[in-house]
Amino acid sequence: MADAQHLNDPAGDAAAPVTDARRRHDPDVRGFASDNYAGAHPEILAALAVANGGHQSAYGADDYTEHLQTVVRSHFGRRAEAFPVFNGTGANVVALQALTDRWGAVICAESAHIHVDECGAPERVGGLKLLTVPTEDGKLTPELIDRQAFGWDDEHRAMPQVVSLAQNTELGTLYTVEEIRALCDHAHERGMYVHLDGARIANAAAALDVPMRAFTNAAGVDIVSFGGTKNGMLFGEAVIVLNPDAVRHMKHLRKLSMQLASKMRFISVQLEALLAGDLWLRNARHSNAMAQRLAEGVRQVPGVEISYPVQANAVFARLPNEVSERLQKRYRFYFWDEAAGEVRWMCSFDTTEQDVDGFLAALREEMGR
Amino acid sequence: MADAQHLNDPAGDAAAPVTDARRRHDPDVRGFASDNYAGAHPEILAALAVANGGHQSAYGADDYTEHLQTVVRSHFGRRAEAFPVFNGTGANVVALQALTDRWGAVICAESAHIHVDECGAPERVGGLKLLTVPTEDGKLTPELIDRQAFGWDDEHRAMPQVVSLAQNTELGTLYTVEEIRALCDHAHERGMYVHLDGARIANAAAALDVPMRAFTNAAGVDIVSFGGTKNGMLFGEAVIVLNPDAVRHMKHLRKLSMQLASKMRFISVQLEALLAGDLWLRNARHSNAMAQRLAEGVRQVPGVEISYPVQANAVFARLPNEVSERLQKRYRFYFWDEAAGEVRWMCSFDTTEQDVDGFLAALREEMGR
Amino acid sequence: MADAQHLNDPAGDAAAPVTDARRRHDPDVRGFASDNYAGAHPEILAALAVANGGHQSAYGADDYTEHLQTVVRSHFGRRAEAFPVFNGTGANVVALQALTDRWGAVICAESAHIHVDECGAPERVGGLKLLTVPTEDGKLTPELIDRQAFGWDDEHRAMPQVVSLAQNTELGTLYTVEEIRALCDHAHERGMYVHLDGARIANAAAALDVPMRAFTNAAGVDIVSFGGTKNGMLFGEAVIVLNPDAVRHMKHLRKLSMQLASKMRFISVQLEALLAGDLWLRNARHSNAMAQRLAEGVRQVPGVEISYPVQANAVFARLPNEVSERLQKRYRFYFWDEAAGEVRWMCSFDTTEQDVDGFLAALREEMGR
């Protein structure tokens, strides 16, 4: 039997394995639509091969997931524990359920991803009530929190139990370490926990030039949704519990939330590849740098206005819609607020200087018509 | 900047990429615990590299997911549509929600994975009521269905709207094509849809030696949870809608169920690698054949009794618990029903003849003590 | 056996029945805290006795619930169907579930009761996502709706399927008939249904001096939460379906939402007592009139400012907090927004002119200190 021969060589090292899958895209084409449009970093793919072959216990009882704890603790302190999950929605909803009772509510910005971009998963899967506050730049403040932080004894009101913030925010802005510490103190004094949606946490650390611990465990954050996918992983995120006293039975919670990977070694080894060395930081610094290069170029183009401080890997800008539409035929990107003429340009780990310069040339050209 | 250089070469073809992840396991060690303990088939890993590089629209608007539809239709008919998801629990809960109203119930075997192995995800995420029936061998019959298929007009009773069956079953048994057709006719006549949990659907097709369509769309099944992970994928399954009239807004349902992959191309290309050629069949035939080899060997060992017909890649057997416990120190496998002295031995795509023969020798040795 | 004798006379008409329950409150003390603080109107209590005695089918298959449909249709048109439920939260959550899919969202005012006063029941019981908009006076407009009415094809966004408005609003304000018609047209043109939270619907009709149908079925509303408790019932509300094409299997939905009364005749006969004659209108006119009397008096008191137009049975006012606190020792009422010095004074069906005049005297006295 021919296949038996083949199957006896599962590592397939002898030669590059063939596959029936066919390349269907141009690997040299990149846009500015989302860091999710990028593929996986080559070191991530290489890590998958490292973890492949042989048998490893499923559902997280494998050597890679075990080792991941050591890696994660080097970043987030000795009490940290990582629970790999599939995606960001899953990480957020598992983390928020872990911190709330059936009657709990979560205070967050009106622009929070958990509120606007998860099709109601927090409500539908977790039965969570979100109490939102409008913000100027996606950032909560103690004063803004207080607009929803009241009524704990009032059974008519969902009980505020968690403050959820995103670092960096969905608008590309950053909290300082001190701001997060103040938010955590404020929340804790009121008996609430703090969740940090770190879909782009590496970009935040790179931009602030501090270790991730500085604005998470050291600042008082209780739980983090750690983002890997947008920073070069194939797929996979992790709920990182920083305050183990705040949670119970995380494994059951992950499982019932349908976020338990059977071959978990393949998420864990990607996280190891990202976090054991400096890949997480290299990728984040690079995408941040590309956004800075882009922002600098944009500032030179009359008629285009940058909307928010460019602090991570996103540039929000306002320009005539008809220009944006012509530009979209040459580069992929999204309108953020079409009524306001606002677009979002995201840089990713694989954005090149040539990509940025080419895009700027196109922008100038289209603005000039 | 050193990393910029590196990042400008995202395909990394020039040489094998390095990674900070380290190998932590012996790739030559395999057991009989689960087909989830196996890694990924080399052709699957190769497919990931094919889809990598450049930018592709996220969330399923990519060239690989688009092409996947053609591949899936070649197996499941021209009305079929595939919705890649992360894992089996997710596939099942998305599929079952798609076929039910808020008041709906699902009839299934007491041994069904959706009932015993998903930590209540169908109930908690989907608000689904499961109406179970005891079976002899994991297989439903029209008569068994009728034990729960009544009371559609009675508001006190959750309304039976779906029959869910597993092919092959959790006990390693198989429905014939005719049996599934009869179940589907029975369900449809009573206004119910049919869901097939195909976590090991390829093993079933291989064992029956028929195309997958024979016992799915051609037999009347409305929706399938297509299993990829257990058959050699890294991760990833698909909800395959066979009867588009039975469902609406599948994309919203997948998203709110937290099963939407941002870099979906990497699930889709694995499914393509599996299904475009015969990898799905080679893998399934191989694991089935290894189970047959194992069963034949076991039958020669006095004192060990095989519990169910060995029809796919699982062997259930009864032997003294103390022998099982000694054997578990040499090979990983699970008790299925410790009180009854029953164990489960699973073969996978990478099980070798030597693995089986070595295990049989160990079994004989431990039985002989 | 003594009790058998007694039990053979279930109607107990011969003499006033005794009870072991003891009066524990002063029936002459009334405040301005809420129309929920009032008891039941005597005609309502009398109706309970009318329906009592003998056996009637449980769960709504009784003669009173059947007749209720005729009564309800005389108010809400021939397509209307009433589903009695226990309370307002139940009515709202059943109604909203009836109009939404698993992926649906409900657009409502930030001040809506369903958002601020139901402990997250819509989210937790119904899995509903609420999309809120800030308003000046509790009233939605087409423009305000449009701030959330978009993105139906975007699976990342909960799909707007319902506009929910309250008549009168939680701030005591009223929509005109034309305003509701415009909202309904706007919603329907966008494929959305309209839910009207009519916890105080009778007060609205009385204030507008139009039949309830004028601003419900005749204006395009699809479903109503009809409020009975605040208007003199002991307990009980009804979901009134005006557009039967918008809903399915209401009975199952009510049951699974735990709003199915076994002895439903006792809710239905209260609704009959309210709606068959003019009790609903008498009660509502009376509480509205008392609020007008109160408002007129308040306007004479220097230093007290009325916050919103007094259009139904609520008066919102601003005055010094220390005055309010002294006044609360004499009459029960609530702060609405303590930070803003705002209080709410509610009149009910049993508020008397003496109550109002006494309260005004106390207010003048406390303001004068």
Next chain:
Amino acid sequence: MADAQHLNDPAGDAAAPVTDARRRHDPDVRGFASDNYAGAHPEILAALAVANGGHQSAYGADDYTEHLQTVVRSHFGRRAEAFPVFNGTGANVVALQALTDRWGAVICAESAHIHVDECGAPERVGGLKLLTVPTEDGKLTPELIDRQAFGWDDEHRAMPQVVSLAQNTELGTLYTVEEIRALCDHAHERGMYVHLDGARIANAAAALDVPMRAFTNAAGVDIVSFGGTKNGMLFGEAVIVLNPDAVRHMKHLRKLSMQLASKMRFISVQLEALLAGDLWLRNARHSNAMAQRLAEGVRQVPGVEISYPVQANAVFARLPNEVSERLQKRYRFYFWDEAAGEVRWMCSFDTTEQDVDGFLAALREEMGR
């Protein structure tokens, strides 16, 4: 204004108040369909009038609900606390949620009301997983519990956290005090709480001739769904917490479960009327006695077989279906298992000896044809 006059006399004592509701049924017709078909006991109606009039704080902060605690403690011990709710489904789902985490499961009999008669409310509202066991007579045993009580550390399995039993059971059978104590010990030793569905708890106490405390708090039960409606109340049940250490924030839980009555005094005063004296016991003894009279008569009818021990107010019997159908034209009752020719005859607080004797005569007549 005429109505103001009327409204100034809210107690309406002067003369019997009129109402627009009309009597639509024959108060002398009673059947054997359900104790839910009966109306309210006259002493209950009288209690409503006692609590009516004047203003009382809504949502349970009234004098009647406060006093109810004293009454309830006289029955269930000094740690007991009662939370009035609307109906039995509500009581059960609030109680079970109170004892479970998001990952919890409830072990119950296959015949349990929570499993077969609540349209999935436990699953849909509470996200609860029910783990059922078949029983002979509706009663759990420690051995039966053990068929589901395992796997607490296995995240794939919903975690057994509660054993739920009904006293008396849905089949009219009773646990002895010792049996309940043994079940509670068994559950507690395994870290599980015990919920008692007491929809007919008074019938159980009357039949066992022991105080209700004997088989609840004194036997180790942690929480009770106390049934009032079936024993003569108009509507209303109570969750009675016996072990306050097992629960938290019951008020929030009741509210979010849509079981919070605004005019709660009217539930509480009914419970007081039932429990302050012996009405609860009189009613229960009477309905039990009527069932005994019925059973004795049935035993004299050749061809009719009683299915279960008649221990409370239900008689289950087997007889030819055609006889049952003819009999149903004369008296209302339900088939329990039509395939098995089994019917259920329920007695209620208002069943008379004449009712029973008339029914027996009709049964004899129809059997004799």
